[in-house]
Amino acid sequence: MFESLSQRLSATIERLRGRARLTEENIRESLREVRIALLEADVALPVVQALIERVKVRAVGQDVLKSLTPGQALVRVVRDELTSVMGTVNSDLNLATQPPAVVLMAGLQGAGKTTTTAKLARFLKERKKKKVMVVSCDxxxxxxxxxxxVLAEQVEVLFHPSAGDQDPVAIARAALDAARKNFADVLLVDTAGRLHVDQDMMVEIKALHAALNPIETLFVVDSMTGQDAANTAKAFAEALPLSGVILTKTDGDARGGAALSVRYITGRPIKFIxxxxxTEALDPFHPDRIAQRILGMGDVLSLVEQVEQKVDQEKAQKLAEKVMKGKRFDLNDMRDQLQQMLSMGGLGSLMEKLPGVNSLPENVKSKVNDREVHRMIAIINSMTKKERRHPDLLNGSRKARVARGSGTLPADVNKLLKQYQQMEKMMSKLAGGGLKGLMRSMSGAMRGMGGGGFPGGGGMMR
Structure with a gap:
């Protein structure tokens, strides 16, 4: 998400960052480029105009021109205004009511309401420790x-059955009664969608709203529809007391226009993306973190949260104890690390949250994909238990056998072993020199890859 917008804005901002002095003229020129970048990202015109005007007012005033580092000051202004347009802070779900707290899911057909209902149920169950029931009124x-x-079964939450010959309002009332009897904390109500906003749809969802009196009414919208997403959300907000928006399919949206438009156009916060x-692919929407990602500053906080939620803490603890005792990091450990990486959304998901990634050449970024990780795991799986524990045993004939078994070439096996040796060396540094030894080793590895630390990150590992 935001890939094309981020590349354009990062390039513009980078040119300004190093300037010792800014003038109204070069600020105007840069803001023109920012404006074009936003329009190309399908951000709604009123949003673009308001954003540029607010940046301009601050940029030609005390905030930037009088700053000792005017280029960096302008970056902060753009970041602050992008954050403000998207809602400033994360707006959490309000579940402070007599249980069950009813959450009504609204939206057009094809936006991903049903899948999002299951995702939200999992989020509430796992992260908020709530007992959740779901029901479909479609x-x-x-x-x-x-x-x-099926999805309710997968995420292990309560499901209230319904049928096509029932009245949606009757289903909703029965589900609410069942949620009370089962002592559910939250009832998520999935509703019918249409291909476009129509009168029948609005009458039905208003009736459901009146019958349930939900504490949260969330509009689920496909981010790939761009400006249309904001306009559709506005139509729903005028008909219903929406409390928030969930943007779906953001992984397929390289522009990000919806995220930058919905909050401004509707006045309702984006709560999740x-x-x-x-079913685990749902995250709280943090405007400040998203603004940083758009400007190529990364999103380290979300990365840390992702690691805390997805990493097997028990395995991580065992590996740490093993390394600190001076025992060798082997290929079984490497495979565990690769599998953990995939469980966190893969290389692409991790990499987009790192600072300076936008400045990497396209040919480098294109090589970062999970196919390579799966191939590495396949190579390790083709080895015997003894070979995984003692990689030094892998001579020429053994490598050829492993390559045949994994459908790869001996050169791929050699490449994996080289990467293993680098990781093993890092782990031995951690055992020998503590965290400082590991950081020195990682810095050397990055330089060896031609990076000299994270690009654009100020050599953060040096």
């Missing part, structure tokens, strides 16, 4: 009811 699409049943089909 009587026009029987497959939606079955889909939600969904990226991918998996």
């Amino acid at each position: 009587v026009y699409r029987p497959a939606a009811i079955e889909q939600l049943r 969904g990226a991918g089909e998996k």
Whole structure:
């Protein structure tokens, strides 16, 4: 998400960053480029105009021209205004009511409401420790009811059954009664969608809203529809007391226009963003972190949270103890690390949160994909248990056998072993010199890769 916008803005900002002195003229020129970048990202015109005007007012005033580092001051202004447009801070779900707290899910057909309902159920169950029930009131699409049943089973939450011949309001009331009897903390109500906003749809969802009196009414919208996402959200906000928006399919949206437009156009906060089909692929929306990612500053806080939630803490602890005792880091350990990486969303997801990634050449970024990780795991799996514990045993004939077994070439096996040796060396540094030894080793490895530390990150590992 934001890939094309981020590249354009980062290039513009980078030119300004190093300037000792800024004038109204070169600020105007830069803001013109920012304006074009935002329009190309399908950000709604009123949003672009308001954002540029606010940046201009601050940029030609005391905030920037009188600063000792005017280029960096302008970067901060752009970051602050992008954050402000998207809502300043994360807006959490309000569940402070007598249980069950009812959350009504609204949106057009194809936006991903049913999948998002399951994702939100998992989020509330795992991260908020809530007992959740879900129900589908989409009587026009029987497959939606079955889909939600299957997903509810997957994420292990309560499911209230419904059928296509029932009245949606009757389903909702019965589900609310069942949620009370089962002592559920939250009831998520999936509703029917249409291909476009129409009168029948609005009448039905207003009736559901009146019957349930939900504490949260969330509008689920496909981010790839760009400006249309903001306009559709506005139409719903005028008909319903929306409390927030969930943007879906953000992994397929390189522009990001919806995220920058929805909050401004509707006045409703974006509460979550969904990226991918998996039920864990739903994250709280943090405007400040998103603004930093757009400007190529990375999103280290989200990366840390991702690691805390997805990494197997028990395995990590065992590996740390093993290394600190001076025992050798082997290929079984390397495979565990690779699998953990995939569980956190893969290389692409991790890399986009690192500072300075936008400044990497395209041919380098294109090589960062999970296919290579899966290949490495396949190579390790083709080895015997003894070879994984003692990689020094891998001579020419053994490498040829491993390559055949994994459908790769002996050169791929050699490449993996070289990467293993680098990781093993880092781990031995940690055992010998503590964290400082590891950081020195990592810095050397980055320089060896031609990076000299993270690009644009100020040599953060040196």
